[in-house]
Amino acid sequence: MPAKKTHQRLSTVTPSGKKDQNFFEQVYEVARQIPRGRVTSYGAIAACLGTKSSARMVGWAMNGAHLIRPTVPAHRVVNRNGILSGKHHFNPPGRMEKLLKKEGIKVKDDTVVEFERVFWNPAE
DNA sequence: ACCATGACTAGAA
DNA sequence: CTTCTAGCCATGG
Numbered sequence: 001m002p003a004k005k006t007h008q009r010l011s012t013v014t015p016s017g018k019k020d021q022n023f024f025e026q027v028y029e030v031a032r033q034i035p036r037g038r039v040t041s042y043g044a045i046a047a048c049l050g051t052k053s054s055a056r057m058v059g060w061a062m063n064g065a066h067l068i069r070p071t072v073p074a075h076r077v078v079n080r081n082g083i084l085s086g087k088h089h090f091n092p093p094g095r096m097e098k099l100l101k102k103e104g105i106k107v108k109d110d111t112v113v114e115f116e117r118v119f120w121n122p123a124e
Numbered sequence: 125a126c127c128a129t130g131a132c133t134a135g136a137a
Numbered sequence: 138c139t140t141c142t143a144g145c146c147a148t149g150g
Contacts, residue, residue, distance in 0.1 A: 042132055053145055055132035060147065062131055079132060086131030 023049065027061040028068060030122045034076040037103045038120035039112055041080045048122035062086060075099040082115030 026049050034040055042055040042062075051057065058077075065072040075096045079085045087096040087110060097107045106113035 043134090046132080051145090053133075056130065056145060057132090057147075059131035065131095074131080077131075080134095084131090089131055 023051065023057065024061045024064075027058050028065060028072050031062075031065065031072045031074065031077060032070065033122070034073055034120055037105060038118050039076045039078055039082070039100070039105065039115070040120045040122055041078060043080050044119075045077070045122055059086070063089065066091075073099075076103075076120075078112055078115075082112035082119075084110045084112070 027045055030045050030048060042058040043052070045058045046052055046055045062072075062074045062077060065074040074086065075090070077086070084096050084100075084107065087093045090096045097110070100107050100112070105118055112118065
């Protein structure tokens with residue numbers, strides 16, 4: 001029975017489940033390598049994968065990050081300004097900030113304090 | 125098929 | 138300095 005058409009696409013492969021499959025996997029893989037107490041940006045991950053201008057896709061990948069295993073530390077990924085742009089996708093929203101502070105990262109006004117200092121470059 | 129939206133970013137004004 | 142524009146590309150109406 002063919003059934004199953006909607007939902008359950010982000011967990012194993014990708015939203016489209018085609019060409020980006022590898023891309024999404026790489027995004028998750030890189031995210032998992034972010035050291036504890038450090039953060040990185042969507043663009044940095046995208047650039048690391050060669051798709052520098054597709055930072056939005058990285059964000060989209062993060063959208064399903066909470067459904068996959070092993071777990072992906074999506075809270076360590078912020079935008080290029082160090083702003084917790086994805087906090088509203090957490091549960092509850094304050095969860096992201098809480099997790100970061102728990103790792104020693106200071107957060108003020110939805111922004112990572114001393115962002116450049118705790119920034120981790122995936123390319124390294 | 126077209127249009128609007130989005131966890132983004134670099135560059136122009 | 139701030140604000141706007143264009144590129145990006147999958148998803149949903």
